[in-house]
Amino acid sequence: MPKTTDPTLSKTRFTSGLQCLKLLHLGTYSRELADPVPASQQALFDSGTHVGVLARQRFPDGLLIDAPYNAHSRAVTSTSKALSDAFIPAIYEAGFDFENIRIRVDILSRNSDHTFNLIEVKSSTSVKPEHIPDAAIQLHVLEGSGVPIGKTFLMHIDNTYVYQGGDYDLDKLFRLEDITDQARSYLQSVPGSLAAMWEALHLDETPPIEIGPQCTRPYRCAFYNYCHKSLPEHHIEQLPRAKPEFIDKLRAAGIQDIGDIPPDFPGLSANQQRVRNAVATGRPYVGPELADALSQATYPLHFLDFETFNAALPAYVGTRPYQVIPFQWSLHVQDSSGALSNISFLHDGSDDPREAFTRSLLDAIGPQGTILVYSSYEQTIIWQLADLFPQYQERLSALPGRFLDLLALVRAHFYHPNFHGSYSIKAVLPALDPDLTYSDLDIQDGSLASIYFAKMIAPDTQAHERERLRNALIRYCERDTLAMVHVLAALQSMSQTTTPQS
Ligand code: SF4
Structure with a gap:
């Protein structure tokens, strides 16, 4: 793509440029080379937008600069008028353009001494180091534009808040952290960073930057696959x-x-x-203790998997932001003859799923036999449910003693070159049993499952769409437990046919 002679920067481009100048260049001129945005990441963006809108109510009666991001001049003009109107206590999405840096500010709150406070809203639960440059570039533009700034705050979610029903208590849901000193201190390095970014943006070719730790920190780069495609397998x-x-x-x-x-x-x-x-x-690594570790499993084998969601904004009374809520389980049971059966549960109402989840699970799990899981996640959820429901505590507390964590077992005793460094079941299954895949399913990872669940229980979802989402969720969770059945069978076979290595 031909380079523009008059490139612009934004908050996002500035933070991209700090991460990697090649990322800045690619993001400005070659967006088509970026990795597709996964649905789960898009859902995070959407959730962040929702949180941002709610956060404005902490500074009520403000004016929203209602101009889309591609109408920046209009946003700047409207902002200029709002700044000069002393009756407007806060401005949401204020637009500024200074030295070709275009920003929209989440909230500008007017002070009685004619200064404004800058408030950056994040869906995180704390201030993170990468938030400081984000605030500092806004300070640079605001003060360059002649707006006097008093304090700089980062407003984030407080995950100790417990939802009591009805409207959220915004004073408790959000926490304001004064980051004035950090942002002002960072401001000193902004001109140097900007100079490097402008220089990179005027290059005809992308800067020759090698891949390195910056490719995943602080964020996984949008061009990760593009830059890594020619690397060895x-x-x-x-x-x-x-x-x-x-x-x-x-x-x-x-x-x-x-x-x-x-x-x-x-x-x-x-x-x-x-x-x-x-x-x-x-050749795969087969540890000398793999066979012994596998022999711990006793029949009937129960292969168990949970699906959960953890929304920024709590959905049920008594829950906190980002609290993990289980809504679905799948259980494959295999007896000593190899016969396999499946039973599953999926909550489908808008009420709290946890009690129905717990009751159905306890009814489905037989009193004997190993419960195979893939990670310690299911155990953590079981203990949380035991704390929540005293009436089920005894029965729930008896389950973890029967657990065998296949992930821990694989990590300790087995490695296949085709794992490519990952022990996730999505990496382990194709290496051990390439015939069983997720490719025929609508849902191929757990984060998408929580998005499907949220859509399925949304009141405006049509009945036929709800049914489609429900079927997709059931098939996905069932595949996860079937994958564990196949992984265990492959490991048992390897342990019997391969000479162990020390
Ligand atoms: S993948 Fe790494 S090297 Fe390539 S643009 Fe992104 S951060 Fe830069």
Whole structure:
């Protein structure tokens, strides 16, 4: 794409430029190369927008600058009028343009001394280091535009707030943190950062920046796949639990592929050595204790998986922001003959799902046999439910003692080169049983399941759409437990047919 001679910056571009100048350049001129935005990330954006709108009510009677982002001049003109009207106590989405940097400010609150406070709203539950530059670039533009700024605040969600029903108590739902000192201190570095960004934006080609820790910090880069596509299949970044400094050491030694790491390379942990050996030889690592670990499982085997959601804004009385709420489970039961059956539960009302979830689960799980899970997540939820429902506490508390965590077992005793550094069941299943996939399903990951659930119970969702979402959720959760059945079978087979390695 031809480069514009008059590029502009925004808050987003500024923070992109701080992360990586190549990201800034690609994001400005080559958006078409970006990774598709996953539905789960889009849902996070939508939730953030909803939180932002609610947050305005903490500064009531303000004026919304109602101009879309592509009508920036209109936003700037309307803002200018609102600033000069002393009867307007707060301005939402105020627009400014200073030295080709265009910003919209979440909330500007008017003070009695003719200054304004700058309020940046985030859906997070605390102030994070990456929020400070975001506020500082706004300070730079506002003060450059002649707006006197008193204090700078970050307003975030307070996850200790307990919803009591009815309207949210906004004084408790949101917490205002004074970040004036941090933002002003950061402001000193802004001109230098801007100079580097303008220089990058005037380059005809993307800046020649190597991939590195900046590709995932503080955010996973939107061009991650574009920049990583020509890397070796077993790139060193896939090495489990490798610190950025260790990856830098490997790079400095000219090593890009895990299989090329010398076995005695200083700093390789025992597990990383197994991963290195599996990649170098193309053969899975089978630990000497895998067979013993698998033999702990007793019939009937119960393969259990939960789906949950954790919304920023609490939906049920007595719950907190981001509290995890289980709404669905799937259970495959296998007897010693290999016969397999499935039973599942999916809440489908707008009320709190937890009691129906708990009751149905306790009714479905037989009194004997191992309960296989993939991660400690289900155990955590069980303990939370036991605390919540004294009437089910005894029966719930008896379950975790029967749990066998397949994830912990795989981590400790097995590695396949095709895991590519991930022990997630979505990575483990195709390596162990390529015939069973998620590709025929509408939902292919848990974060999408929570979005489907929210849509399914939304009052304005039509009956036929609700049915479609319901079927998709049931099929997804059922596939997760079936995947565990197949993973266990593959591990049992490997442990019997492969010579273990130390
Ligand atoms: S993937 Fe990494 S190197 Fe490529 S643009 Fe993003 S941050 Fe920069």
